[in-house]
Amino acid sequence: MTFSPQLAAPSRSRIAAASLIGTAIEFYDFYIYGTAAALVLNTAFFPGMDPVAGSLASFSTFAVAFISRPLGSALFGHWGDRIGRKSMLVVSLLVMGLSTVLIGLLPGYAAIGVLAPVLLVLLRFTQGIGLGGEWGGAALLATEHAPPGKRGLYAMFPQLGPAVGFIAANGLFLVLGEVLSDGQFGSWGWRLPFVASLLLVVVGLYVRLKISETPVFQAAMDERRIAKVPFAGLMRHQWRRVLLGAGAMTVAYTLFYTATVYCLSYGTATLKIPKTTMLALTMIGVLFMAAGTVASAMVSDRLGRRRTLITGTVAAIVWGLVMFPLMETGSVVLVGLALAGALGLMGLIFGPMGAYLPELFRTEYRYSGASVAYSLGGVLGGAVPPLVATGMQAGGLGVMGVGVYVSAMALLSLLCLLALPETGDRTL
Numbered sequence: 001m002t003f004s005p006q007l008a009a010p011s012r013s014r015i016a017a018a019s020l021i022g023t024a025i026e027f028y029d030f031y032i033y034g035t036a037a038a039l040v041l042n043t044a045f046f047p048g049m050d051p052v053a054g055s056l057a058s059f060s061t062f063a064v065a066f067i068s069r070p071l072g073s074a075l076f077g078h079w080g081d082r083i084g085r086k087s088m089l090v091v092s093l094l095v096m097g098l099s100t101v102l103i104g105l106l107p108g109y110a111a112i113g114v115l116a117p118v119l120l121v122l123l124r125f126t127q128g129i130g131l132g133g134e135w136g137g138a139a140l141l142a143t144e145h146a147p148p149g150k151r152g153l154y155a156m157f158p159q160l161g162p163a164v165g166f167i168a169a170n171g172l173f174l175v176l177g178e179v180l181s182d183g184q185f186g187s188w189g190w191r192l193p194f195v196a197s198l199l200l201v202v203v204g205l206y207v208r209l210k211i212s213e214t215p216v217f218q219a220a221m222d223e224r225r226i227a228k229v230p231f232a233g234l235m236r237h238q239w240r241r242v243l244l245g246a247g248a249m250t251v252a253y254t255l256f257y258t259a260t261v262y263c264l265s266y267g268t269a270t271l272k273i274p275k276t277t278m279l280a281l282t283m284i285g286v287l288f289m290a291a292g293t294v295a296s297a298m299v300s301d302r303l304g305r306r307r308t309l310i311t312g313t314v315a316a317i318v319w320g321l322v323m324f325p326l327m328e329t330g331s332v333v334l335v336g337l338a339l340a341g342a343l344g345l346m347g348l349i350f351g352p353m354g355a356y357l358p359e360l361f362r363t364e365y366r367y368s369g370a371s372v373a374y375s376l377g378g379v380l381g382g383a384v385p386p387l388v389a390t391g392m393q394a395g396g397l398g399v400m401g402v403g404v405y406v407s408a409m410a411l412l413s414l415l416c417l418l419a420l421p422e423t424g425d426r427t428l
Contacts, residue, residue: 016157018211019142022093023161025200026134029100029127030065031169032193034261039275040190045109045117064121065128069375072132074231077368080137081230084213085367089137090205096130097201099123104194136371143358144214144428149301155354156297163290166260167283169193174279216428220363230365238369241360245373247416248309249353251316253381254409255346258402259285259339263327266399271330281332285339292347300352306422309356312348313414319345320407324399359423381409
């Protein structure tokens with residue numbers, strides 16, 4: 001399936017809308033699961049376990065999607081490099097959105113027994129497949145349409161999708177927490193954000209079907225520079241950049257999911273901060289993330305991607321050691337500061353990545369390379385932290401061990417960035 005090169009070149013606003021709305025919807029879907037995993041899925045699908053075991057089981061289903069994301073990246077990346085960016089963006093949105101709606105309709109353990117967690121894991125796996133193809137396509141849609149010197153600015157829009165999706169997801173959970181009793185929320189209220197995803201998918205499809213194929217990919221097709229097996233070419237020629245790009249992404253994932261998934265569970269269960277308060281603090285932190293994303297993406301066009309990323313990563317090494325002493329005070333203000341600092345730094349690192357990862361790879365396998373690097377970073381930085389943090393807490397190491405882990409992941413990302421080149425001045 002290809003799309004006509006005769007379509008008029010889209011405006012910046014249309015590119016922004018198409019790249020932003022898709023990632024916002026995709027990440028909305030992903031985040032409502034993370035929030036539900038922290039608040040209710042342990043009792044709905046894993047009853048009979050003690051609280052720690054139930055939380056670990058719930059977070060494990062959260063991790064499943066990160067494991068399937070590299071598979072989705074390879075699958076969508078192959079076809080995105082073969083037949084075009086636009087078509088894969090439409091398919092990824094459908095896969096992710098329909099999986100999310102089905103999770104909202106899935107009966108719990110009390111209704112169908114062990115089949116409930118089995119189906120939950122399967123749908124979560126499918127969610128990861130869809131998201132694995134989403135980000136790379138959205139980032140390429142923006143960067144491959146961008147004029148010279150403005151790729152950071154254009155690539156900022158898909159990078160804002162996570163902030164928009166997170167605020168929408170947690171805002172809805174916050175409203176439900178206020179208007180429903182704990183019994184109503186645990187019984188059926190948590191399902192509403194999942195089912196509401198259907199409406200968002202319809203809007204996203206409408207926007208994406210109106211965008212044209214990127215000029216960079218269209219030129220590659222016209223010049224017959226399309227690889228027969230893009231992933232094989234990627235592994236043959238640029239495998240090192242895939243691994244280093246994944247390592248560079250790890251700190252952004254670690255900061256985000258430690259702050260939004262583990263800290264949400266820790267704040268409500270251990271610090272006894274009300275659920276609605278923790279959700280509100282997290283949403284405020286995400287506003288700092290959005291601000292950091294915008295600032296760093298624009299700065300990276302002037303100072304370079306690598307320098308901007310290294311600055312944010314060094315700051316993250318320090319903040320990992322500061323974050324949990326602030327959390328342990330139990331003060332709402334200081335807990336909010338801990339979350340805002342972590343998420344603001346995540347934005348500083350995340351902003352330039354929308355342009356940096358695509359710029360690392362050749363056009364013939366750019367979709368595959370950027371997507372796989374991004375998703376592999378998520379396995380280590382997104383799936384692991386909630387599991388490690390919960391295990392550390394249960395094992396007596398305390399939350400300071402979690403902070404050391406965050407700093408260690410930031411150090412890993414710094415070493416990877418030091419081994420990668422600057423890309424802001426290269427042509428696509």
